[in-house]
Amino acid sequence: xxxxxxAIAIFLFTYALIMSERxxxxxxxxLGASLLLMLKIVPWENVxxxxxxxxxxxxxxxxIIVNTAKKSGLFEYIAIKTAKMARGNPIRVLLLFSFVTAxxxxxxDNVTTVLLLTPMLLYVTRLMELxxxxxxxxxxxxxxxxxxATLIGDPPNIMIGxxxxxxxxxxxxxxxxxxxxxxxxxxxxxxxxxxxELKVSSEKEEKLGSILNRMDEKGAIKDLRLFExxxxxxxxxxxxxxxxxxxxxxxxxxxxxxxxxxxxxxxESPEEVFEKIEWPALFFFGGLFIVVGGLVQTGVIEGIxxxxxxxxxxxxxxxxxITWFSAFSSAIVDNIPLTATMIPLIKAMGAFFxxxxxxxxxxxxxxxxxxxxxxxxxxxxxxxxxAERERIKISFMDFLKVGMIIMVLTVGAGAAxxxxxxxxx
Amino acid sequence: MSIFLTIxxxxxxxxxxxxxxxxxxxxxxxxxxxxxxxxxxxxSILMPVDRSTRNVPEExxxxxxxxxxxxxxxxxxxxxxxxxxxxxxxxxxxxREFRQKEEEAGxxxxxxxxxxxxxxxxxxxxxxxxGNKSEDVIRLSRERDLLVIPRLYGSEITKTRSISPVVxxxxxxxxxxxxVY
Numbered sequence: 075x076x077x078x079x080x081a082i083a084i085f086l087f088t089y090a091l092i093m094s095e096r097x098x099x100x101x102x103x104x105l106g107a108s109l110l111l112m113l114k115i116v117p118w119e120n121v122x123x124x125x126x127x128x129x130x131x132x133x134x135x136x137x138i139i140v141n142t143a144k145k146s147g148l149f150e151y152i153a154i155k156t157a158k159m160a161r162g163n164p165i166r167v168l169l170l171f172s173f174v175t176a177x178x179x180x181x182x183d184n185v186t187t188v189l190l191l192t193p194m195l196l197y198v199t200r201l202m203e204l205x206x207x208x209x210x211x212x213x214x215x216x217x218x219x220x221x222x223a224t225l226i227g228d229p230p231n232i233m234i235g236x237x238x239x240x241x242x243x244x245x246x247x248x249x250x251x252x253x254x255x256x257x258x259x260x261x262x263x264x265x266x267x268x269x270x271e272l273k274v275s276s277e278k279e280e281k282l283g284s285i286l287n288r289m290d291e292k293g294a295i296k297d298l299r300l301f302e303x304x305x306x307x308x309x310x311x312x313x314x315x316x317x318x319x320x321x322x323x324x325x326x327x328x329x330x331x332x333x334x335x336x337x338x339x340x341x342e343s344p345e346e347v348f349e350k351i352e353w354p355a356l357f358f359f360g361g362l363f364i365v366v367g368g369l370v371q372t373g374v375i376e377g378i379x380x381x382x383x384x385x386x387x388x389x390x391x392x393x394x395x396i397t398w399f400s401a402f403s404s405a406i407v408d409n410i411p412l413t414a415t416m417i418p419l420i421k422a423m424g425a426f427f428x429x430x431x432x433x434x435x436x437x438x439x440x441x442x443x444x445x446x447x448x449x450x451x452x453x454x455x456x457x458x459x460x461a462e463r464e465r466i467k468i469s470f471m472d473f474l475k476v477g478m479i480i481m482v483l484t485v486g487a488g489a490a491x492x493x494x495x496x497x498x499x
Numbered sequence: 500m501s502i503f504l505t506i507x508x509x510x511x512x513x514x515x516x517x518x519x520x521x522x523x524x525x526x527x528x529x530x531x532x533x534x535x536x537x538x539x540x541x542x543s544i545l546m547p548v549d550r551s552t553r554n555v556p557e558e559x560x561x562x563x564x565x566x567x568x569x570x571x572x573x574x575x576x577x578x579x580x581x582x583x584x585x586x587x588x589x590x591x592x593x594x595r596e597f598r599q600k601e602e603e604a605g606x607x608x609x610x611x612x613x614x615x616x617x618x619x620x621x622x623x624x625x626x627x628x629x630g631n632k633s634e635d636v637i638r639l640s641r642e643r644d645l646l647v648i649p650r651l652y653g654s655e656i657t658k659t660r661s662i663s664p665v666v667x668x669x670x671x672x673x674x675x676x677x678x679v680y
Binding site: 095096098099147150154185189190193194197285288289290293294354448449452455456458459460462463469470 | 501503504506507508509510511513514515518519522523525526528529530531
């Protein structure tokens with residue numbers, strides 16, 4: 075058995091373990107990586123080439139900022155404020171929670187966003203005595219769409235940005251308009267699909283408004299000083315992301331700088347903050363980079379790219395292929411391993427095509443493909459998991475019926491925008 | 500459990516760990532309880548007063564003013580037993596004098612409180628009669644939504660307790676919400 079076949083076997087074995095969730099995905103990735111290192115398929119001296127430090131440090135920095143800010147009650151404050159602004163009107167609840175979820179998801183990770191907003195959304199729908207499913211689905215779609223908008227919104231974008239050297243503003247220019255159109259499309263679709271279930275009497279709405287008004291968002295702030303410092307640092311980090319290319323600093327440096335400023339300024343215990351970093355996620359990324367590195371090292375990726383060229387002849391075909399392949403694949407497998415695999419492939423395709431639009435096609439497919447099935451993205455799993463804990467049933471088919479349409483609609487609209495932008499009308 | 504739910508639960512545990520439970524614990528401080536959620540409909544309020552009631556605190560008027568369209572019955576019950584006791588021990592004249600003074604004090608107090616309640620936008624009815632302070636308040640509260648009672652209502656002149664035994668008895672026997680001030 076040659077090295078390439080072993081690398082493929084280990085890659086498929088790791089993928090299968092990740093999909094089965096029999097063991098933790100981080101452990102599965104680490105097992106695959108260590109097998110490749112043990113068998114010397116990936117030489118030890120090449121490990122730094124495959125470990126994407128930009129991605130790992132950017133994720134670490136943002137985790138520190140989010141975990142520190144979380145202690146101040148910032149996110150509960152946002153959730154309560156959103157609920158109060160909705161004033162018990164179902165359409166406003168749907169619209170505002172979708173918008174806030176998308177906005178927060180575009181700057182923070184989707185899992186944290188939905189974990190923090192879902193309890194409040196469920197509470198409001200319970201008060202309205204309405205079926206929470208349309209609201210939960212809208213939140214999932216908004217989170218995945220919002221994550222598409224920026225470099226830091228979703229892990230695939232961080233990986234793509236790092237691999238292709240794309241800036242925060244590049245993502246804003248290319249992906250944010252698509253995300254905005256898609257958010258609107260998703261909202262209109264959910265409204266039309268569930269419009270019969272989004273009604274409460276005006277009397278009830280008024281009563282709900284007064285009940286929600288009795289919630290004190292300021293009471294959610296556990297530490298006012300930390301709250302103010304967190305908001306200031308998050309704003310500073312966002313501003314730095316906007317100008318990082320002009321200052322010639324990497325996004326990872328911006329995140330690490332923000333994290334260290336917040337730690338110094340807030341005087342929070344570093345042990346406590348570092349303990350809350352999602353180490354399993356970082357090890358998952360690290361392991362995957364090496365597992366995919368095995369395919370690059372043995373020339374498998376290059377071989378696939380050359381084979382693809384036999385069937386794909388133009389940039390436009392490549393754009394459509396990458397978009398739809400990554401969208402449908404991402405609906406089935408985790409978008410992080412998918413992106414990790416696609417990145418070297420697109421790099422290799424750069425020898426034959428203009429790969430600039432292909433990065434956006436990958437971002438579009440990998441981020442929005444997750445909307446297709448209940449297991450397509452982490453936000454889906456978390457919201458459905460919370461729903462299950464609260465005895466709300468969302469079956470695989472329930473999700474699929476709406477999710478697939480949303481996925482095709484949003485990816486289709488995004489692909490059309492990319493086509494117009496890069497291929498002309 | 501279906502295969503789908505097993506996968507979701509396994510994935511949820513791997514992705515979120517125990518974070519959801521921690522977040523939910525934080526939220527519980529802000530979510531209103533079942534009791535707080537049900538806004539009681541208050542249409543009629545009973546407000547017994549007597550000589551122990553020097554002033555009704557402003558806060559009571561503020562709270563009651565929130566009950567729009569409610570009618571407040573301010574009632575002054577003169578003790579039948581005290582009147583009988585005076586009649587038996589000091590004679591008919593003393594009893595009449597006691598009755599007269601009680602009625603004057605009651606009328607003045609009822610007018611003052613009624614004015615303040617009307618200023619707060621509430622409909623007011625006043626009643627004054629001889630009876631049993633605890634039994635009559637318990638009886639009248641059966642047809643009301645809220646009882647607002649001074650903590651020293653029906654207390655002896657020496658006022659040895661912070662809440663009078665009459666109030667304690669009333670609170671134990673009524674089924675409606677009570678505000679003791």
